[in-house]
Amino acid sequence: SAVISQKPSRDICQRGTSLTIQCQVDSQVTMMFWYRQQPGQSLTLIATANQGSEATYESGFVIDKFPISRPNLTFSTLTVSNMSPEDSSIYLCSVNRDMANTEAFFGQGTRLTVV
Amino acid sequence: QKEVEQNSGPLSVPEGAIASLNCTYSDRGSQSFFWYRQYSGKSPELIMSIYSNGDKEDGRFTAQLNKASQYVSLLIRDSQPSDSATYLCAVNSITTNAGKSTFGDGTTLTVKP
Numbered sequence: 124s125a126v127i128s129q130k131p132s133r134d135i136c137q138r139g140t141s142l143t144i145q146c147q148v149d150s151q152v153t154m155m156f157w158y159r160q161q162p163g164q165s166l167t168l169i170a171t172a173n174q175g176s177e178a179t180y181e182s183g184f185v186i187d188k189f190p191i192s193r194p195n196l197t198f199s200t201l202t203v204s205n206m207s208p209e210d211s212s213i214y215l216c217s218v219n220r221d222m223a224n225t226e227a228f229f230g231q232g233t234r235l236t237v238v
Numbered sequence: 239q240k241e242v243e244q245n246s247g248p249l250s251v252p253e254g255a256i257a258s259l260n261c262t263y264s265d266r267g268s269q270s271f272f273w274y275r276q277y278s279g280k281s282p283e284l285i286m287s288i289y290s291n292g293d294k295e296d297g298r299f300t301a302q303l304n305k306a307s308q309y310v311s312l313l314i315r316d317s318q319p320s321d322s323a324t325y326l327c328a329v330n331s332i333t334t335n336a337g338k339s340t341f342g343d344g345t346t347l348t349v350k351p
Contacts, residue, residue, distance in 0.1 A: 156338065156339075164343070165326060165341045165342060165343045165344050166282070166326070166339075166341045168338060168339075168340075171338060215281055215282075217339075226270075226272060226284055226287055227272070227282075227328070229281040229282050229283070230281065231281055232280075
């Protein structure tokens with residue numbers, strides 16, 4: 124398994140501001156992902172964080188709104204920019220050890236409320 | 239059609255009964271299949287993975303995979319109140335999805351004492 128530290132665990136933010144969420148893994152991992160989980164819903168993939176290159180975004184998500192950094196194989200950040208109440212959700216960092224088996228391990232999640 | 243569909247819940251079973259959770263997927267190139275358990279307010283945790291046709295048992299949990307029918311299931315024997323949670327089915331395809339997981343909407347299980 125992988126130990127993933129995600130912070131902050133929760134935040135209440137004013138609309139129009141930005142929040143950066145950090146994800147730190149205890150060992151080098153190939154793949155890191157950012158998910159959103161809205162209340163009562165399943166996980167929706169926002170993007171794949173690629174080390175050394177731009178993130179790969181899923182349909183409906185754009186870099187200007189959700190800029191992602193991945194400076195090395197153990198760390199990534201997701202920024203939620205220019206927030207609105209619709210961005211209120213749980214954001215989850217996830218890692219796979221490698222491309223072979225793709226079992227996902229999750230951080231504790233960040234519960235974001237935008238007021 | 240959703241890529242991963244789970245049987246609609248919520249599912250309620252009495253303590254000690256068998257809980258059966260089902261999942262179908264649309265991508266025939268899928269190679270890896272997972273069941274995650276998510277307690278309310280917590281993040282998902284992996285409980286079972288299965289990669290080849292047939293059954294895989296781990297304690298009270300049995301995962302079943304039928305690639306021809308594009309079907310994967312999870313059986314929980316001797317269900318306990320602590321099994322009450324949302325169960326997420328996830329499917330991966332290295333070739334088409336670059337290792338990304340596609341999740342179903344989840345089935346909420348309640349085990350009544």
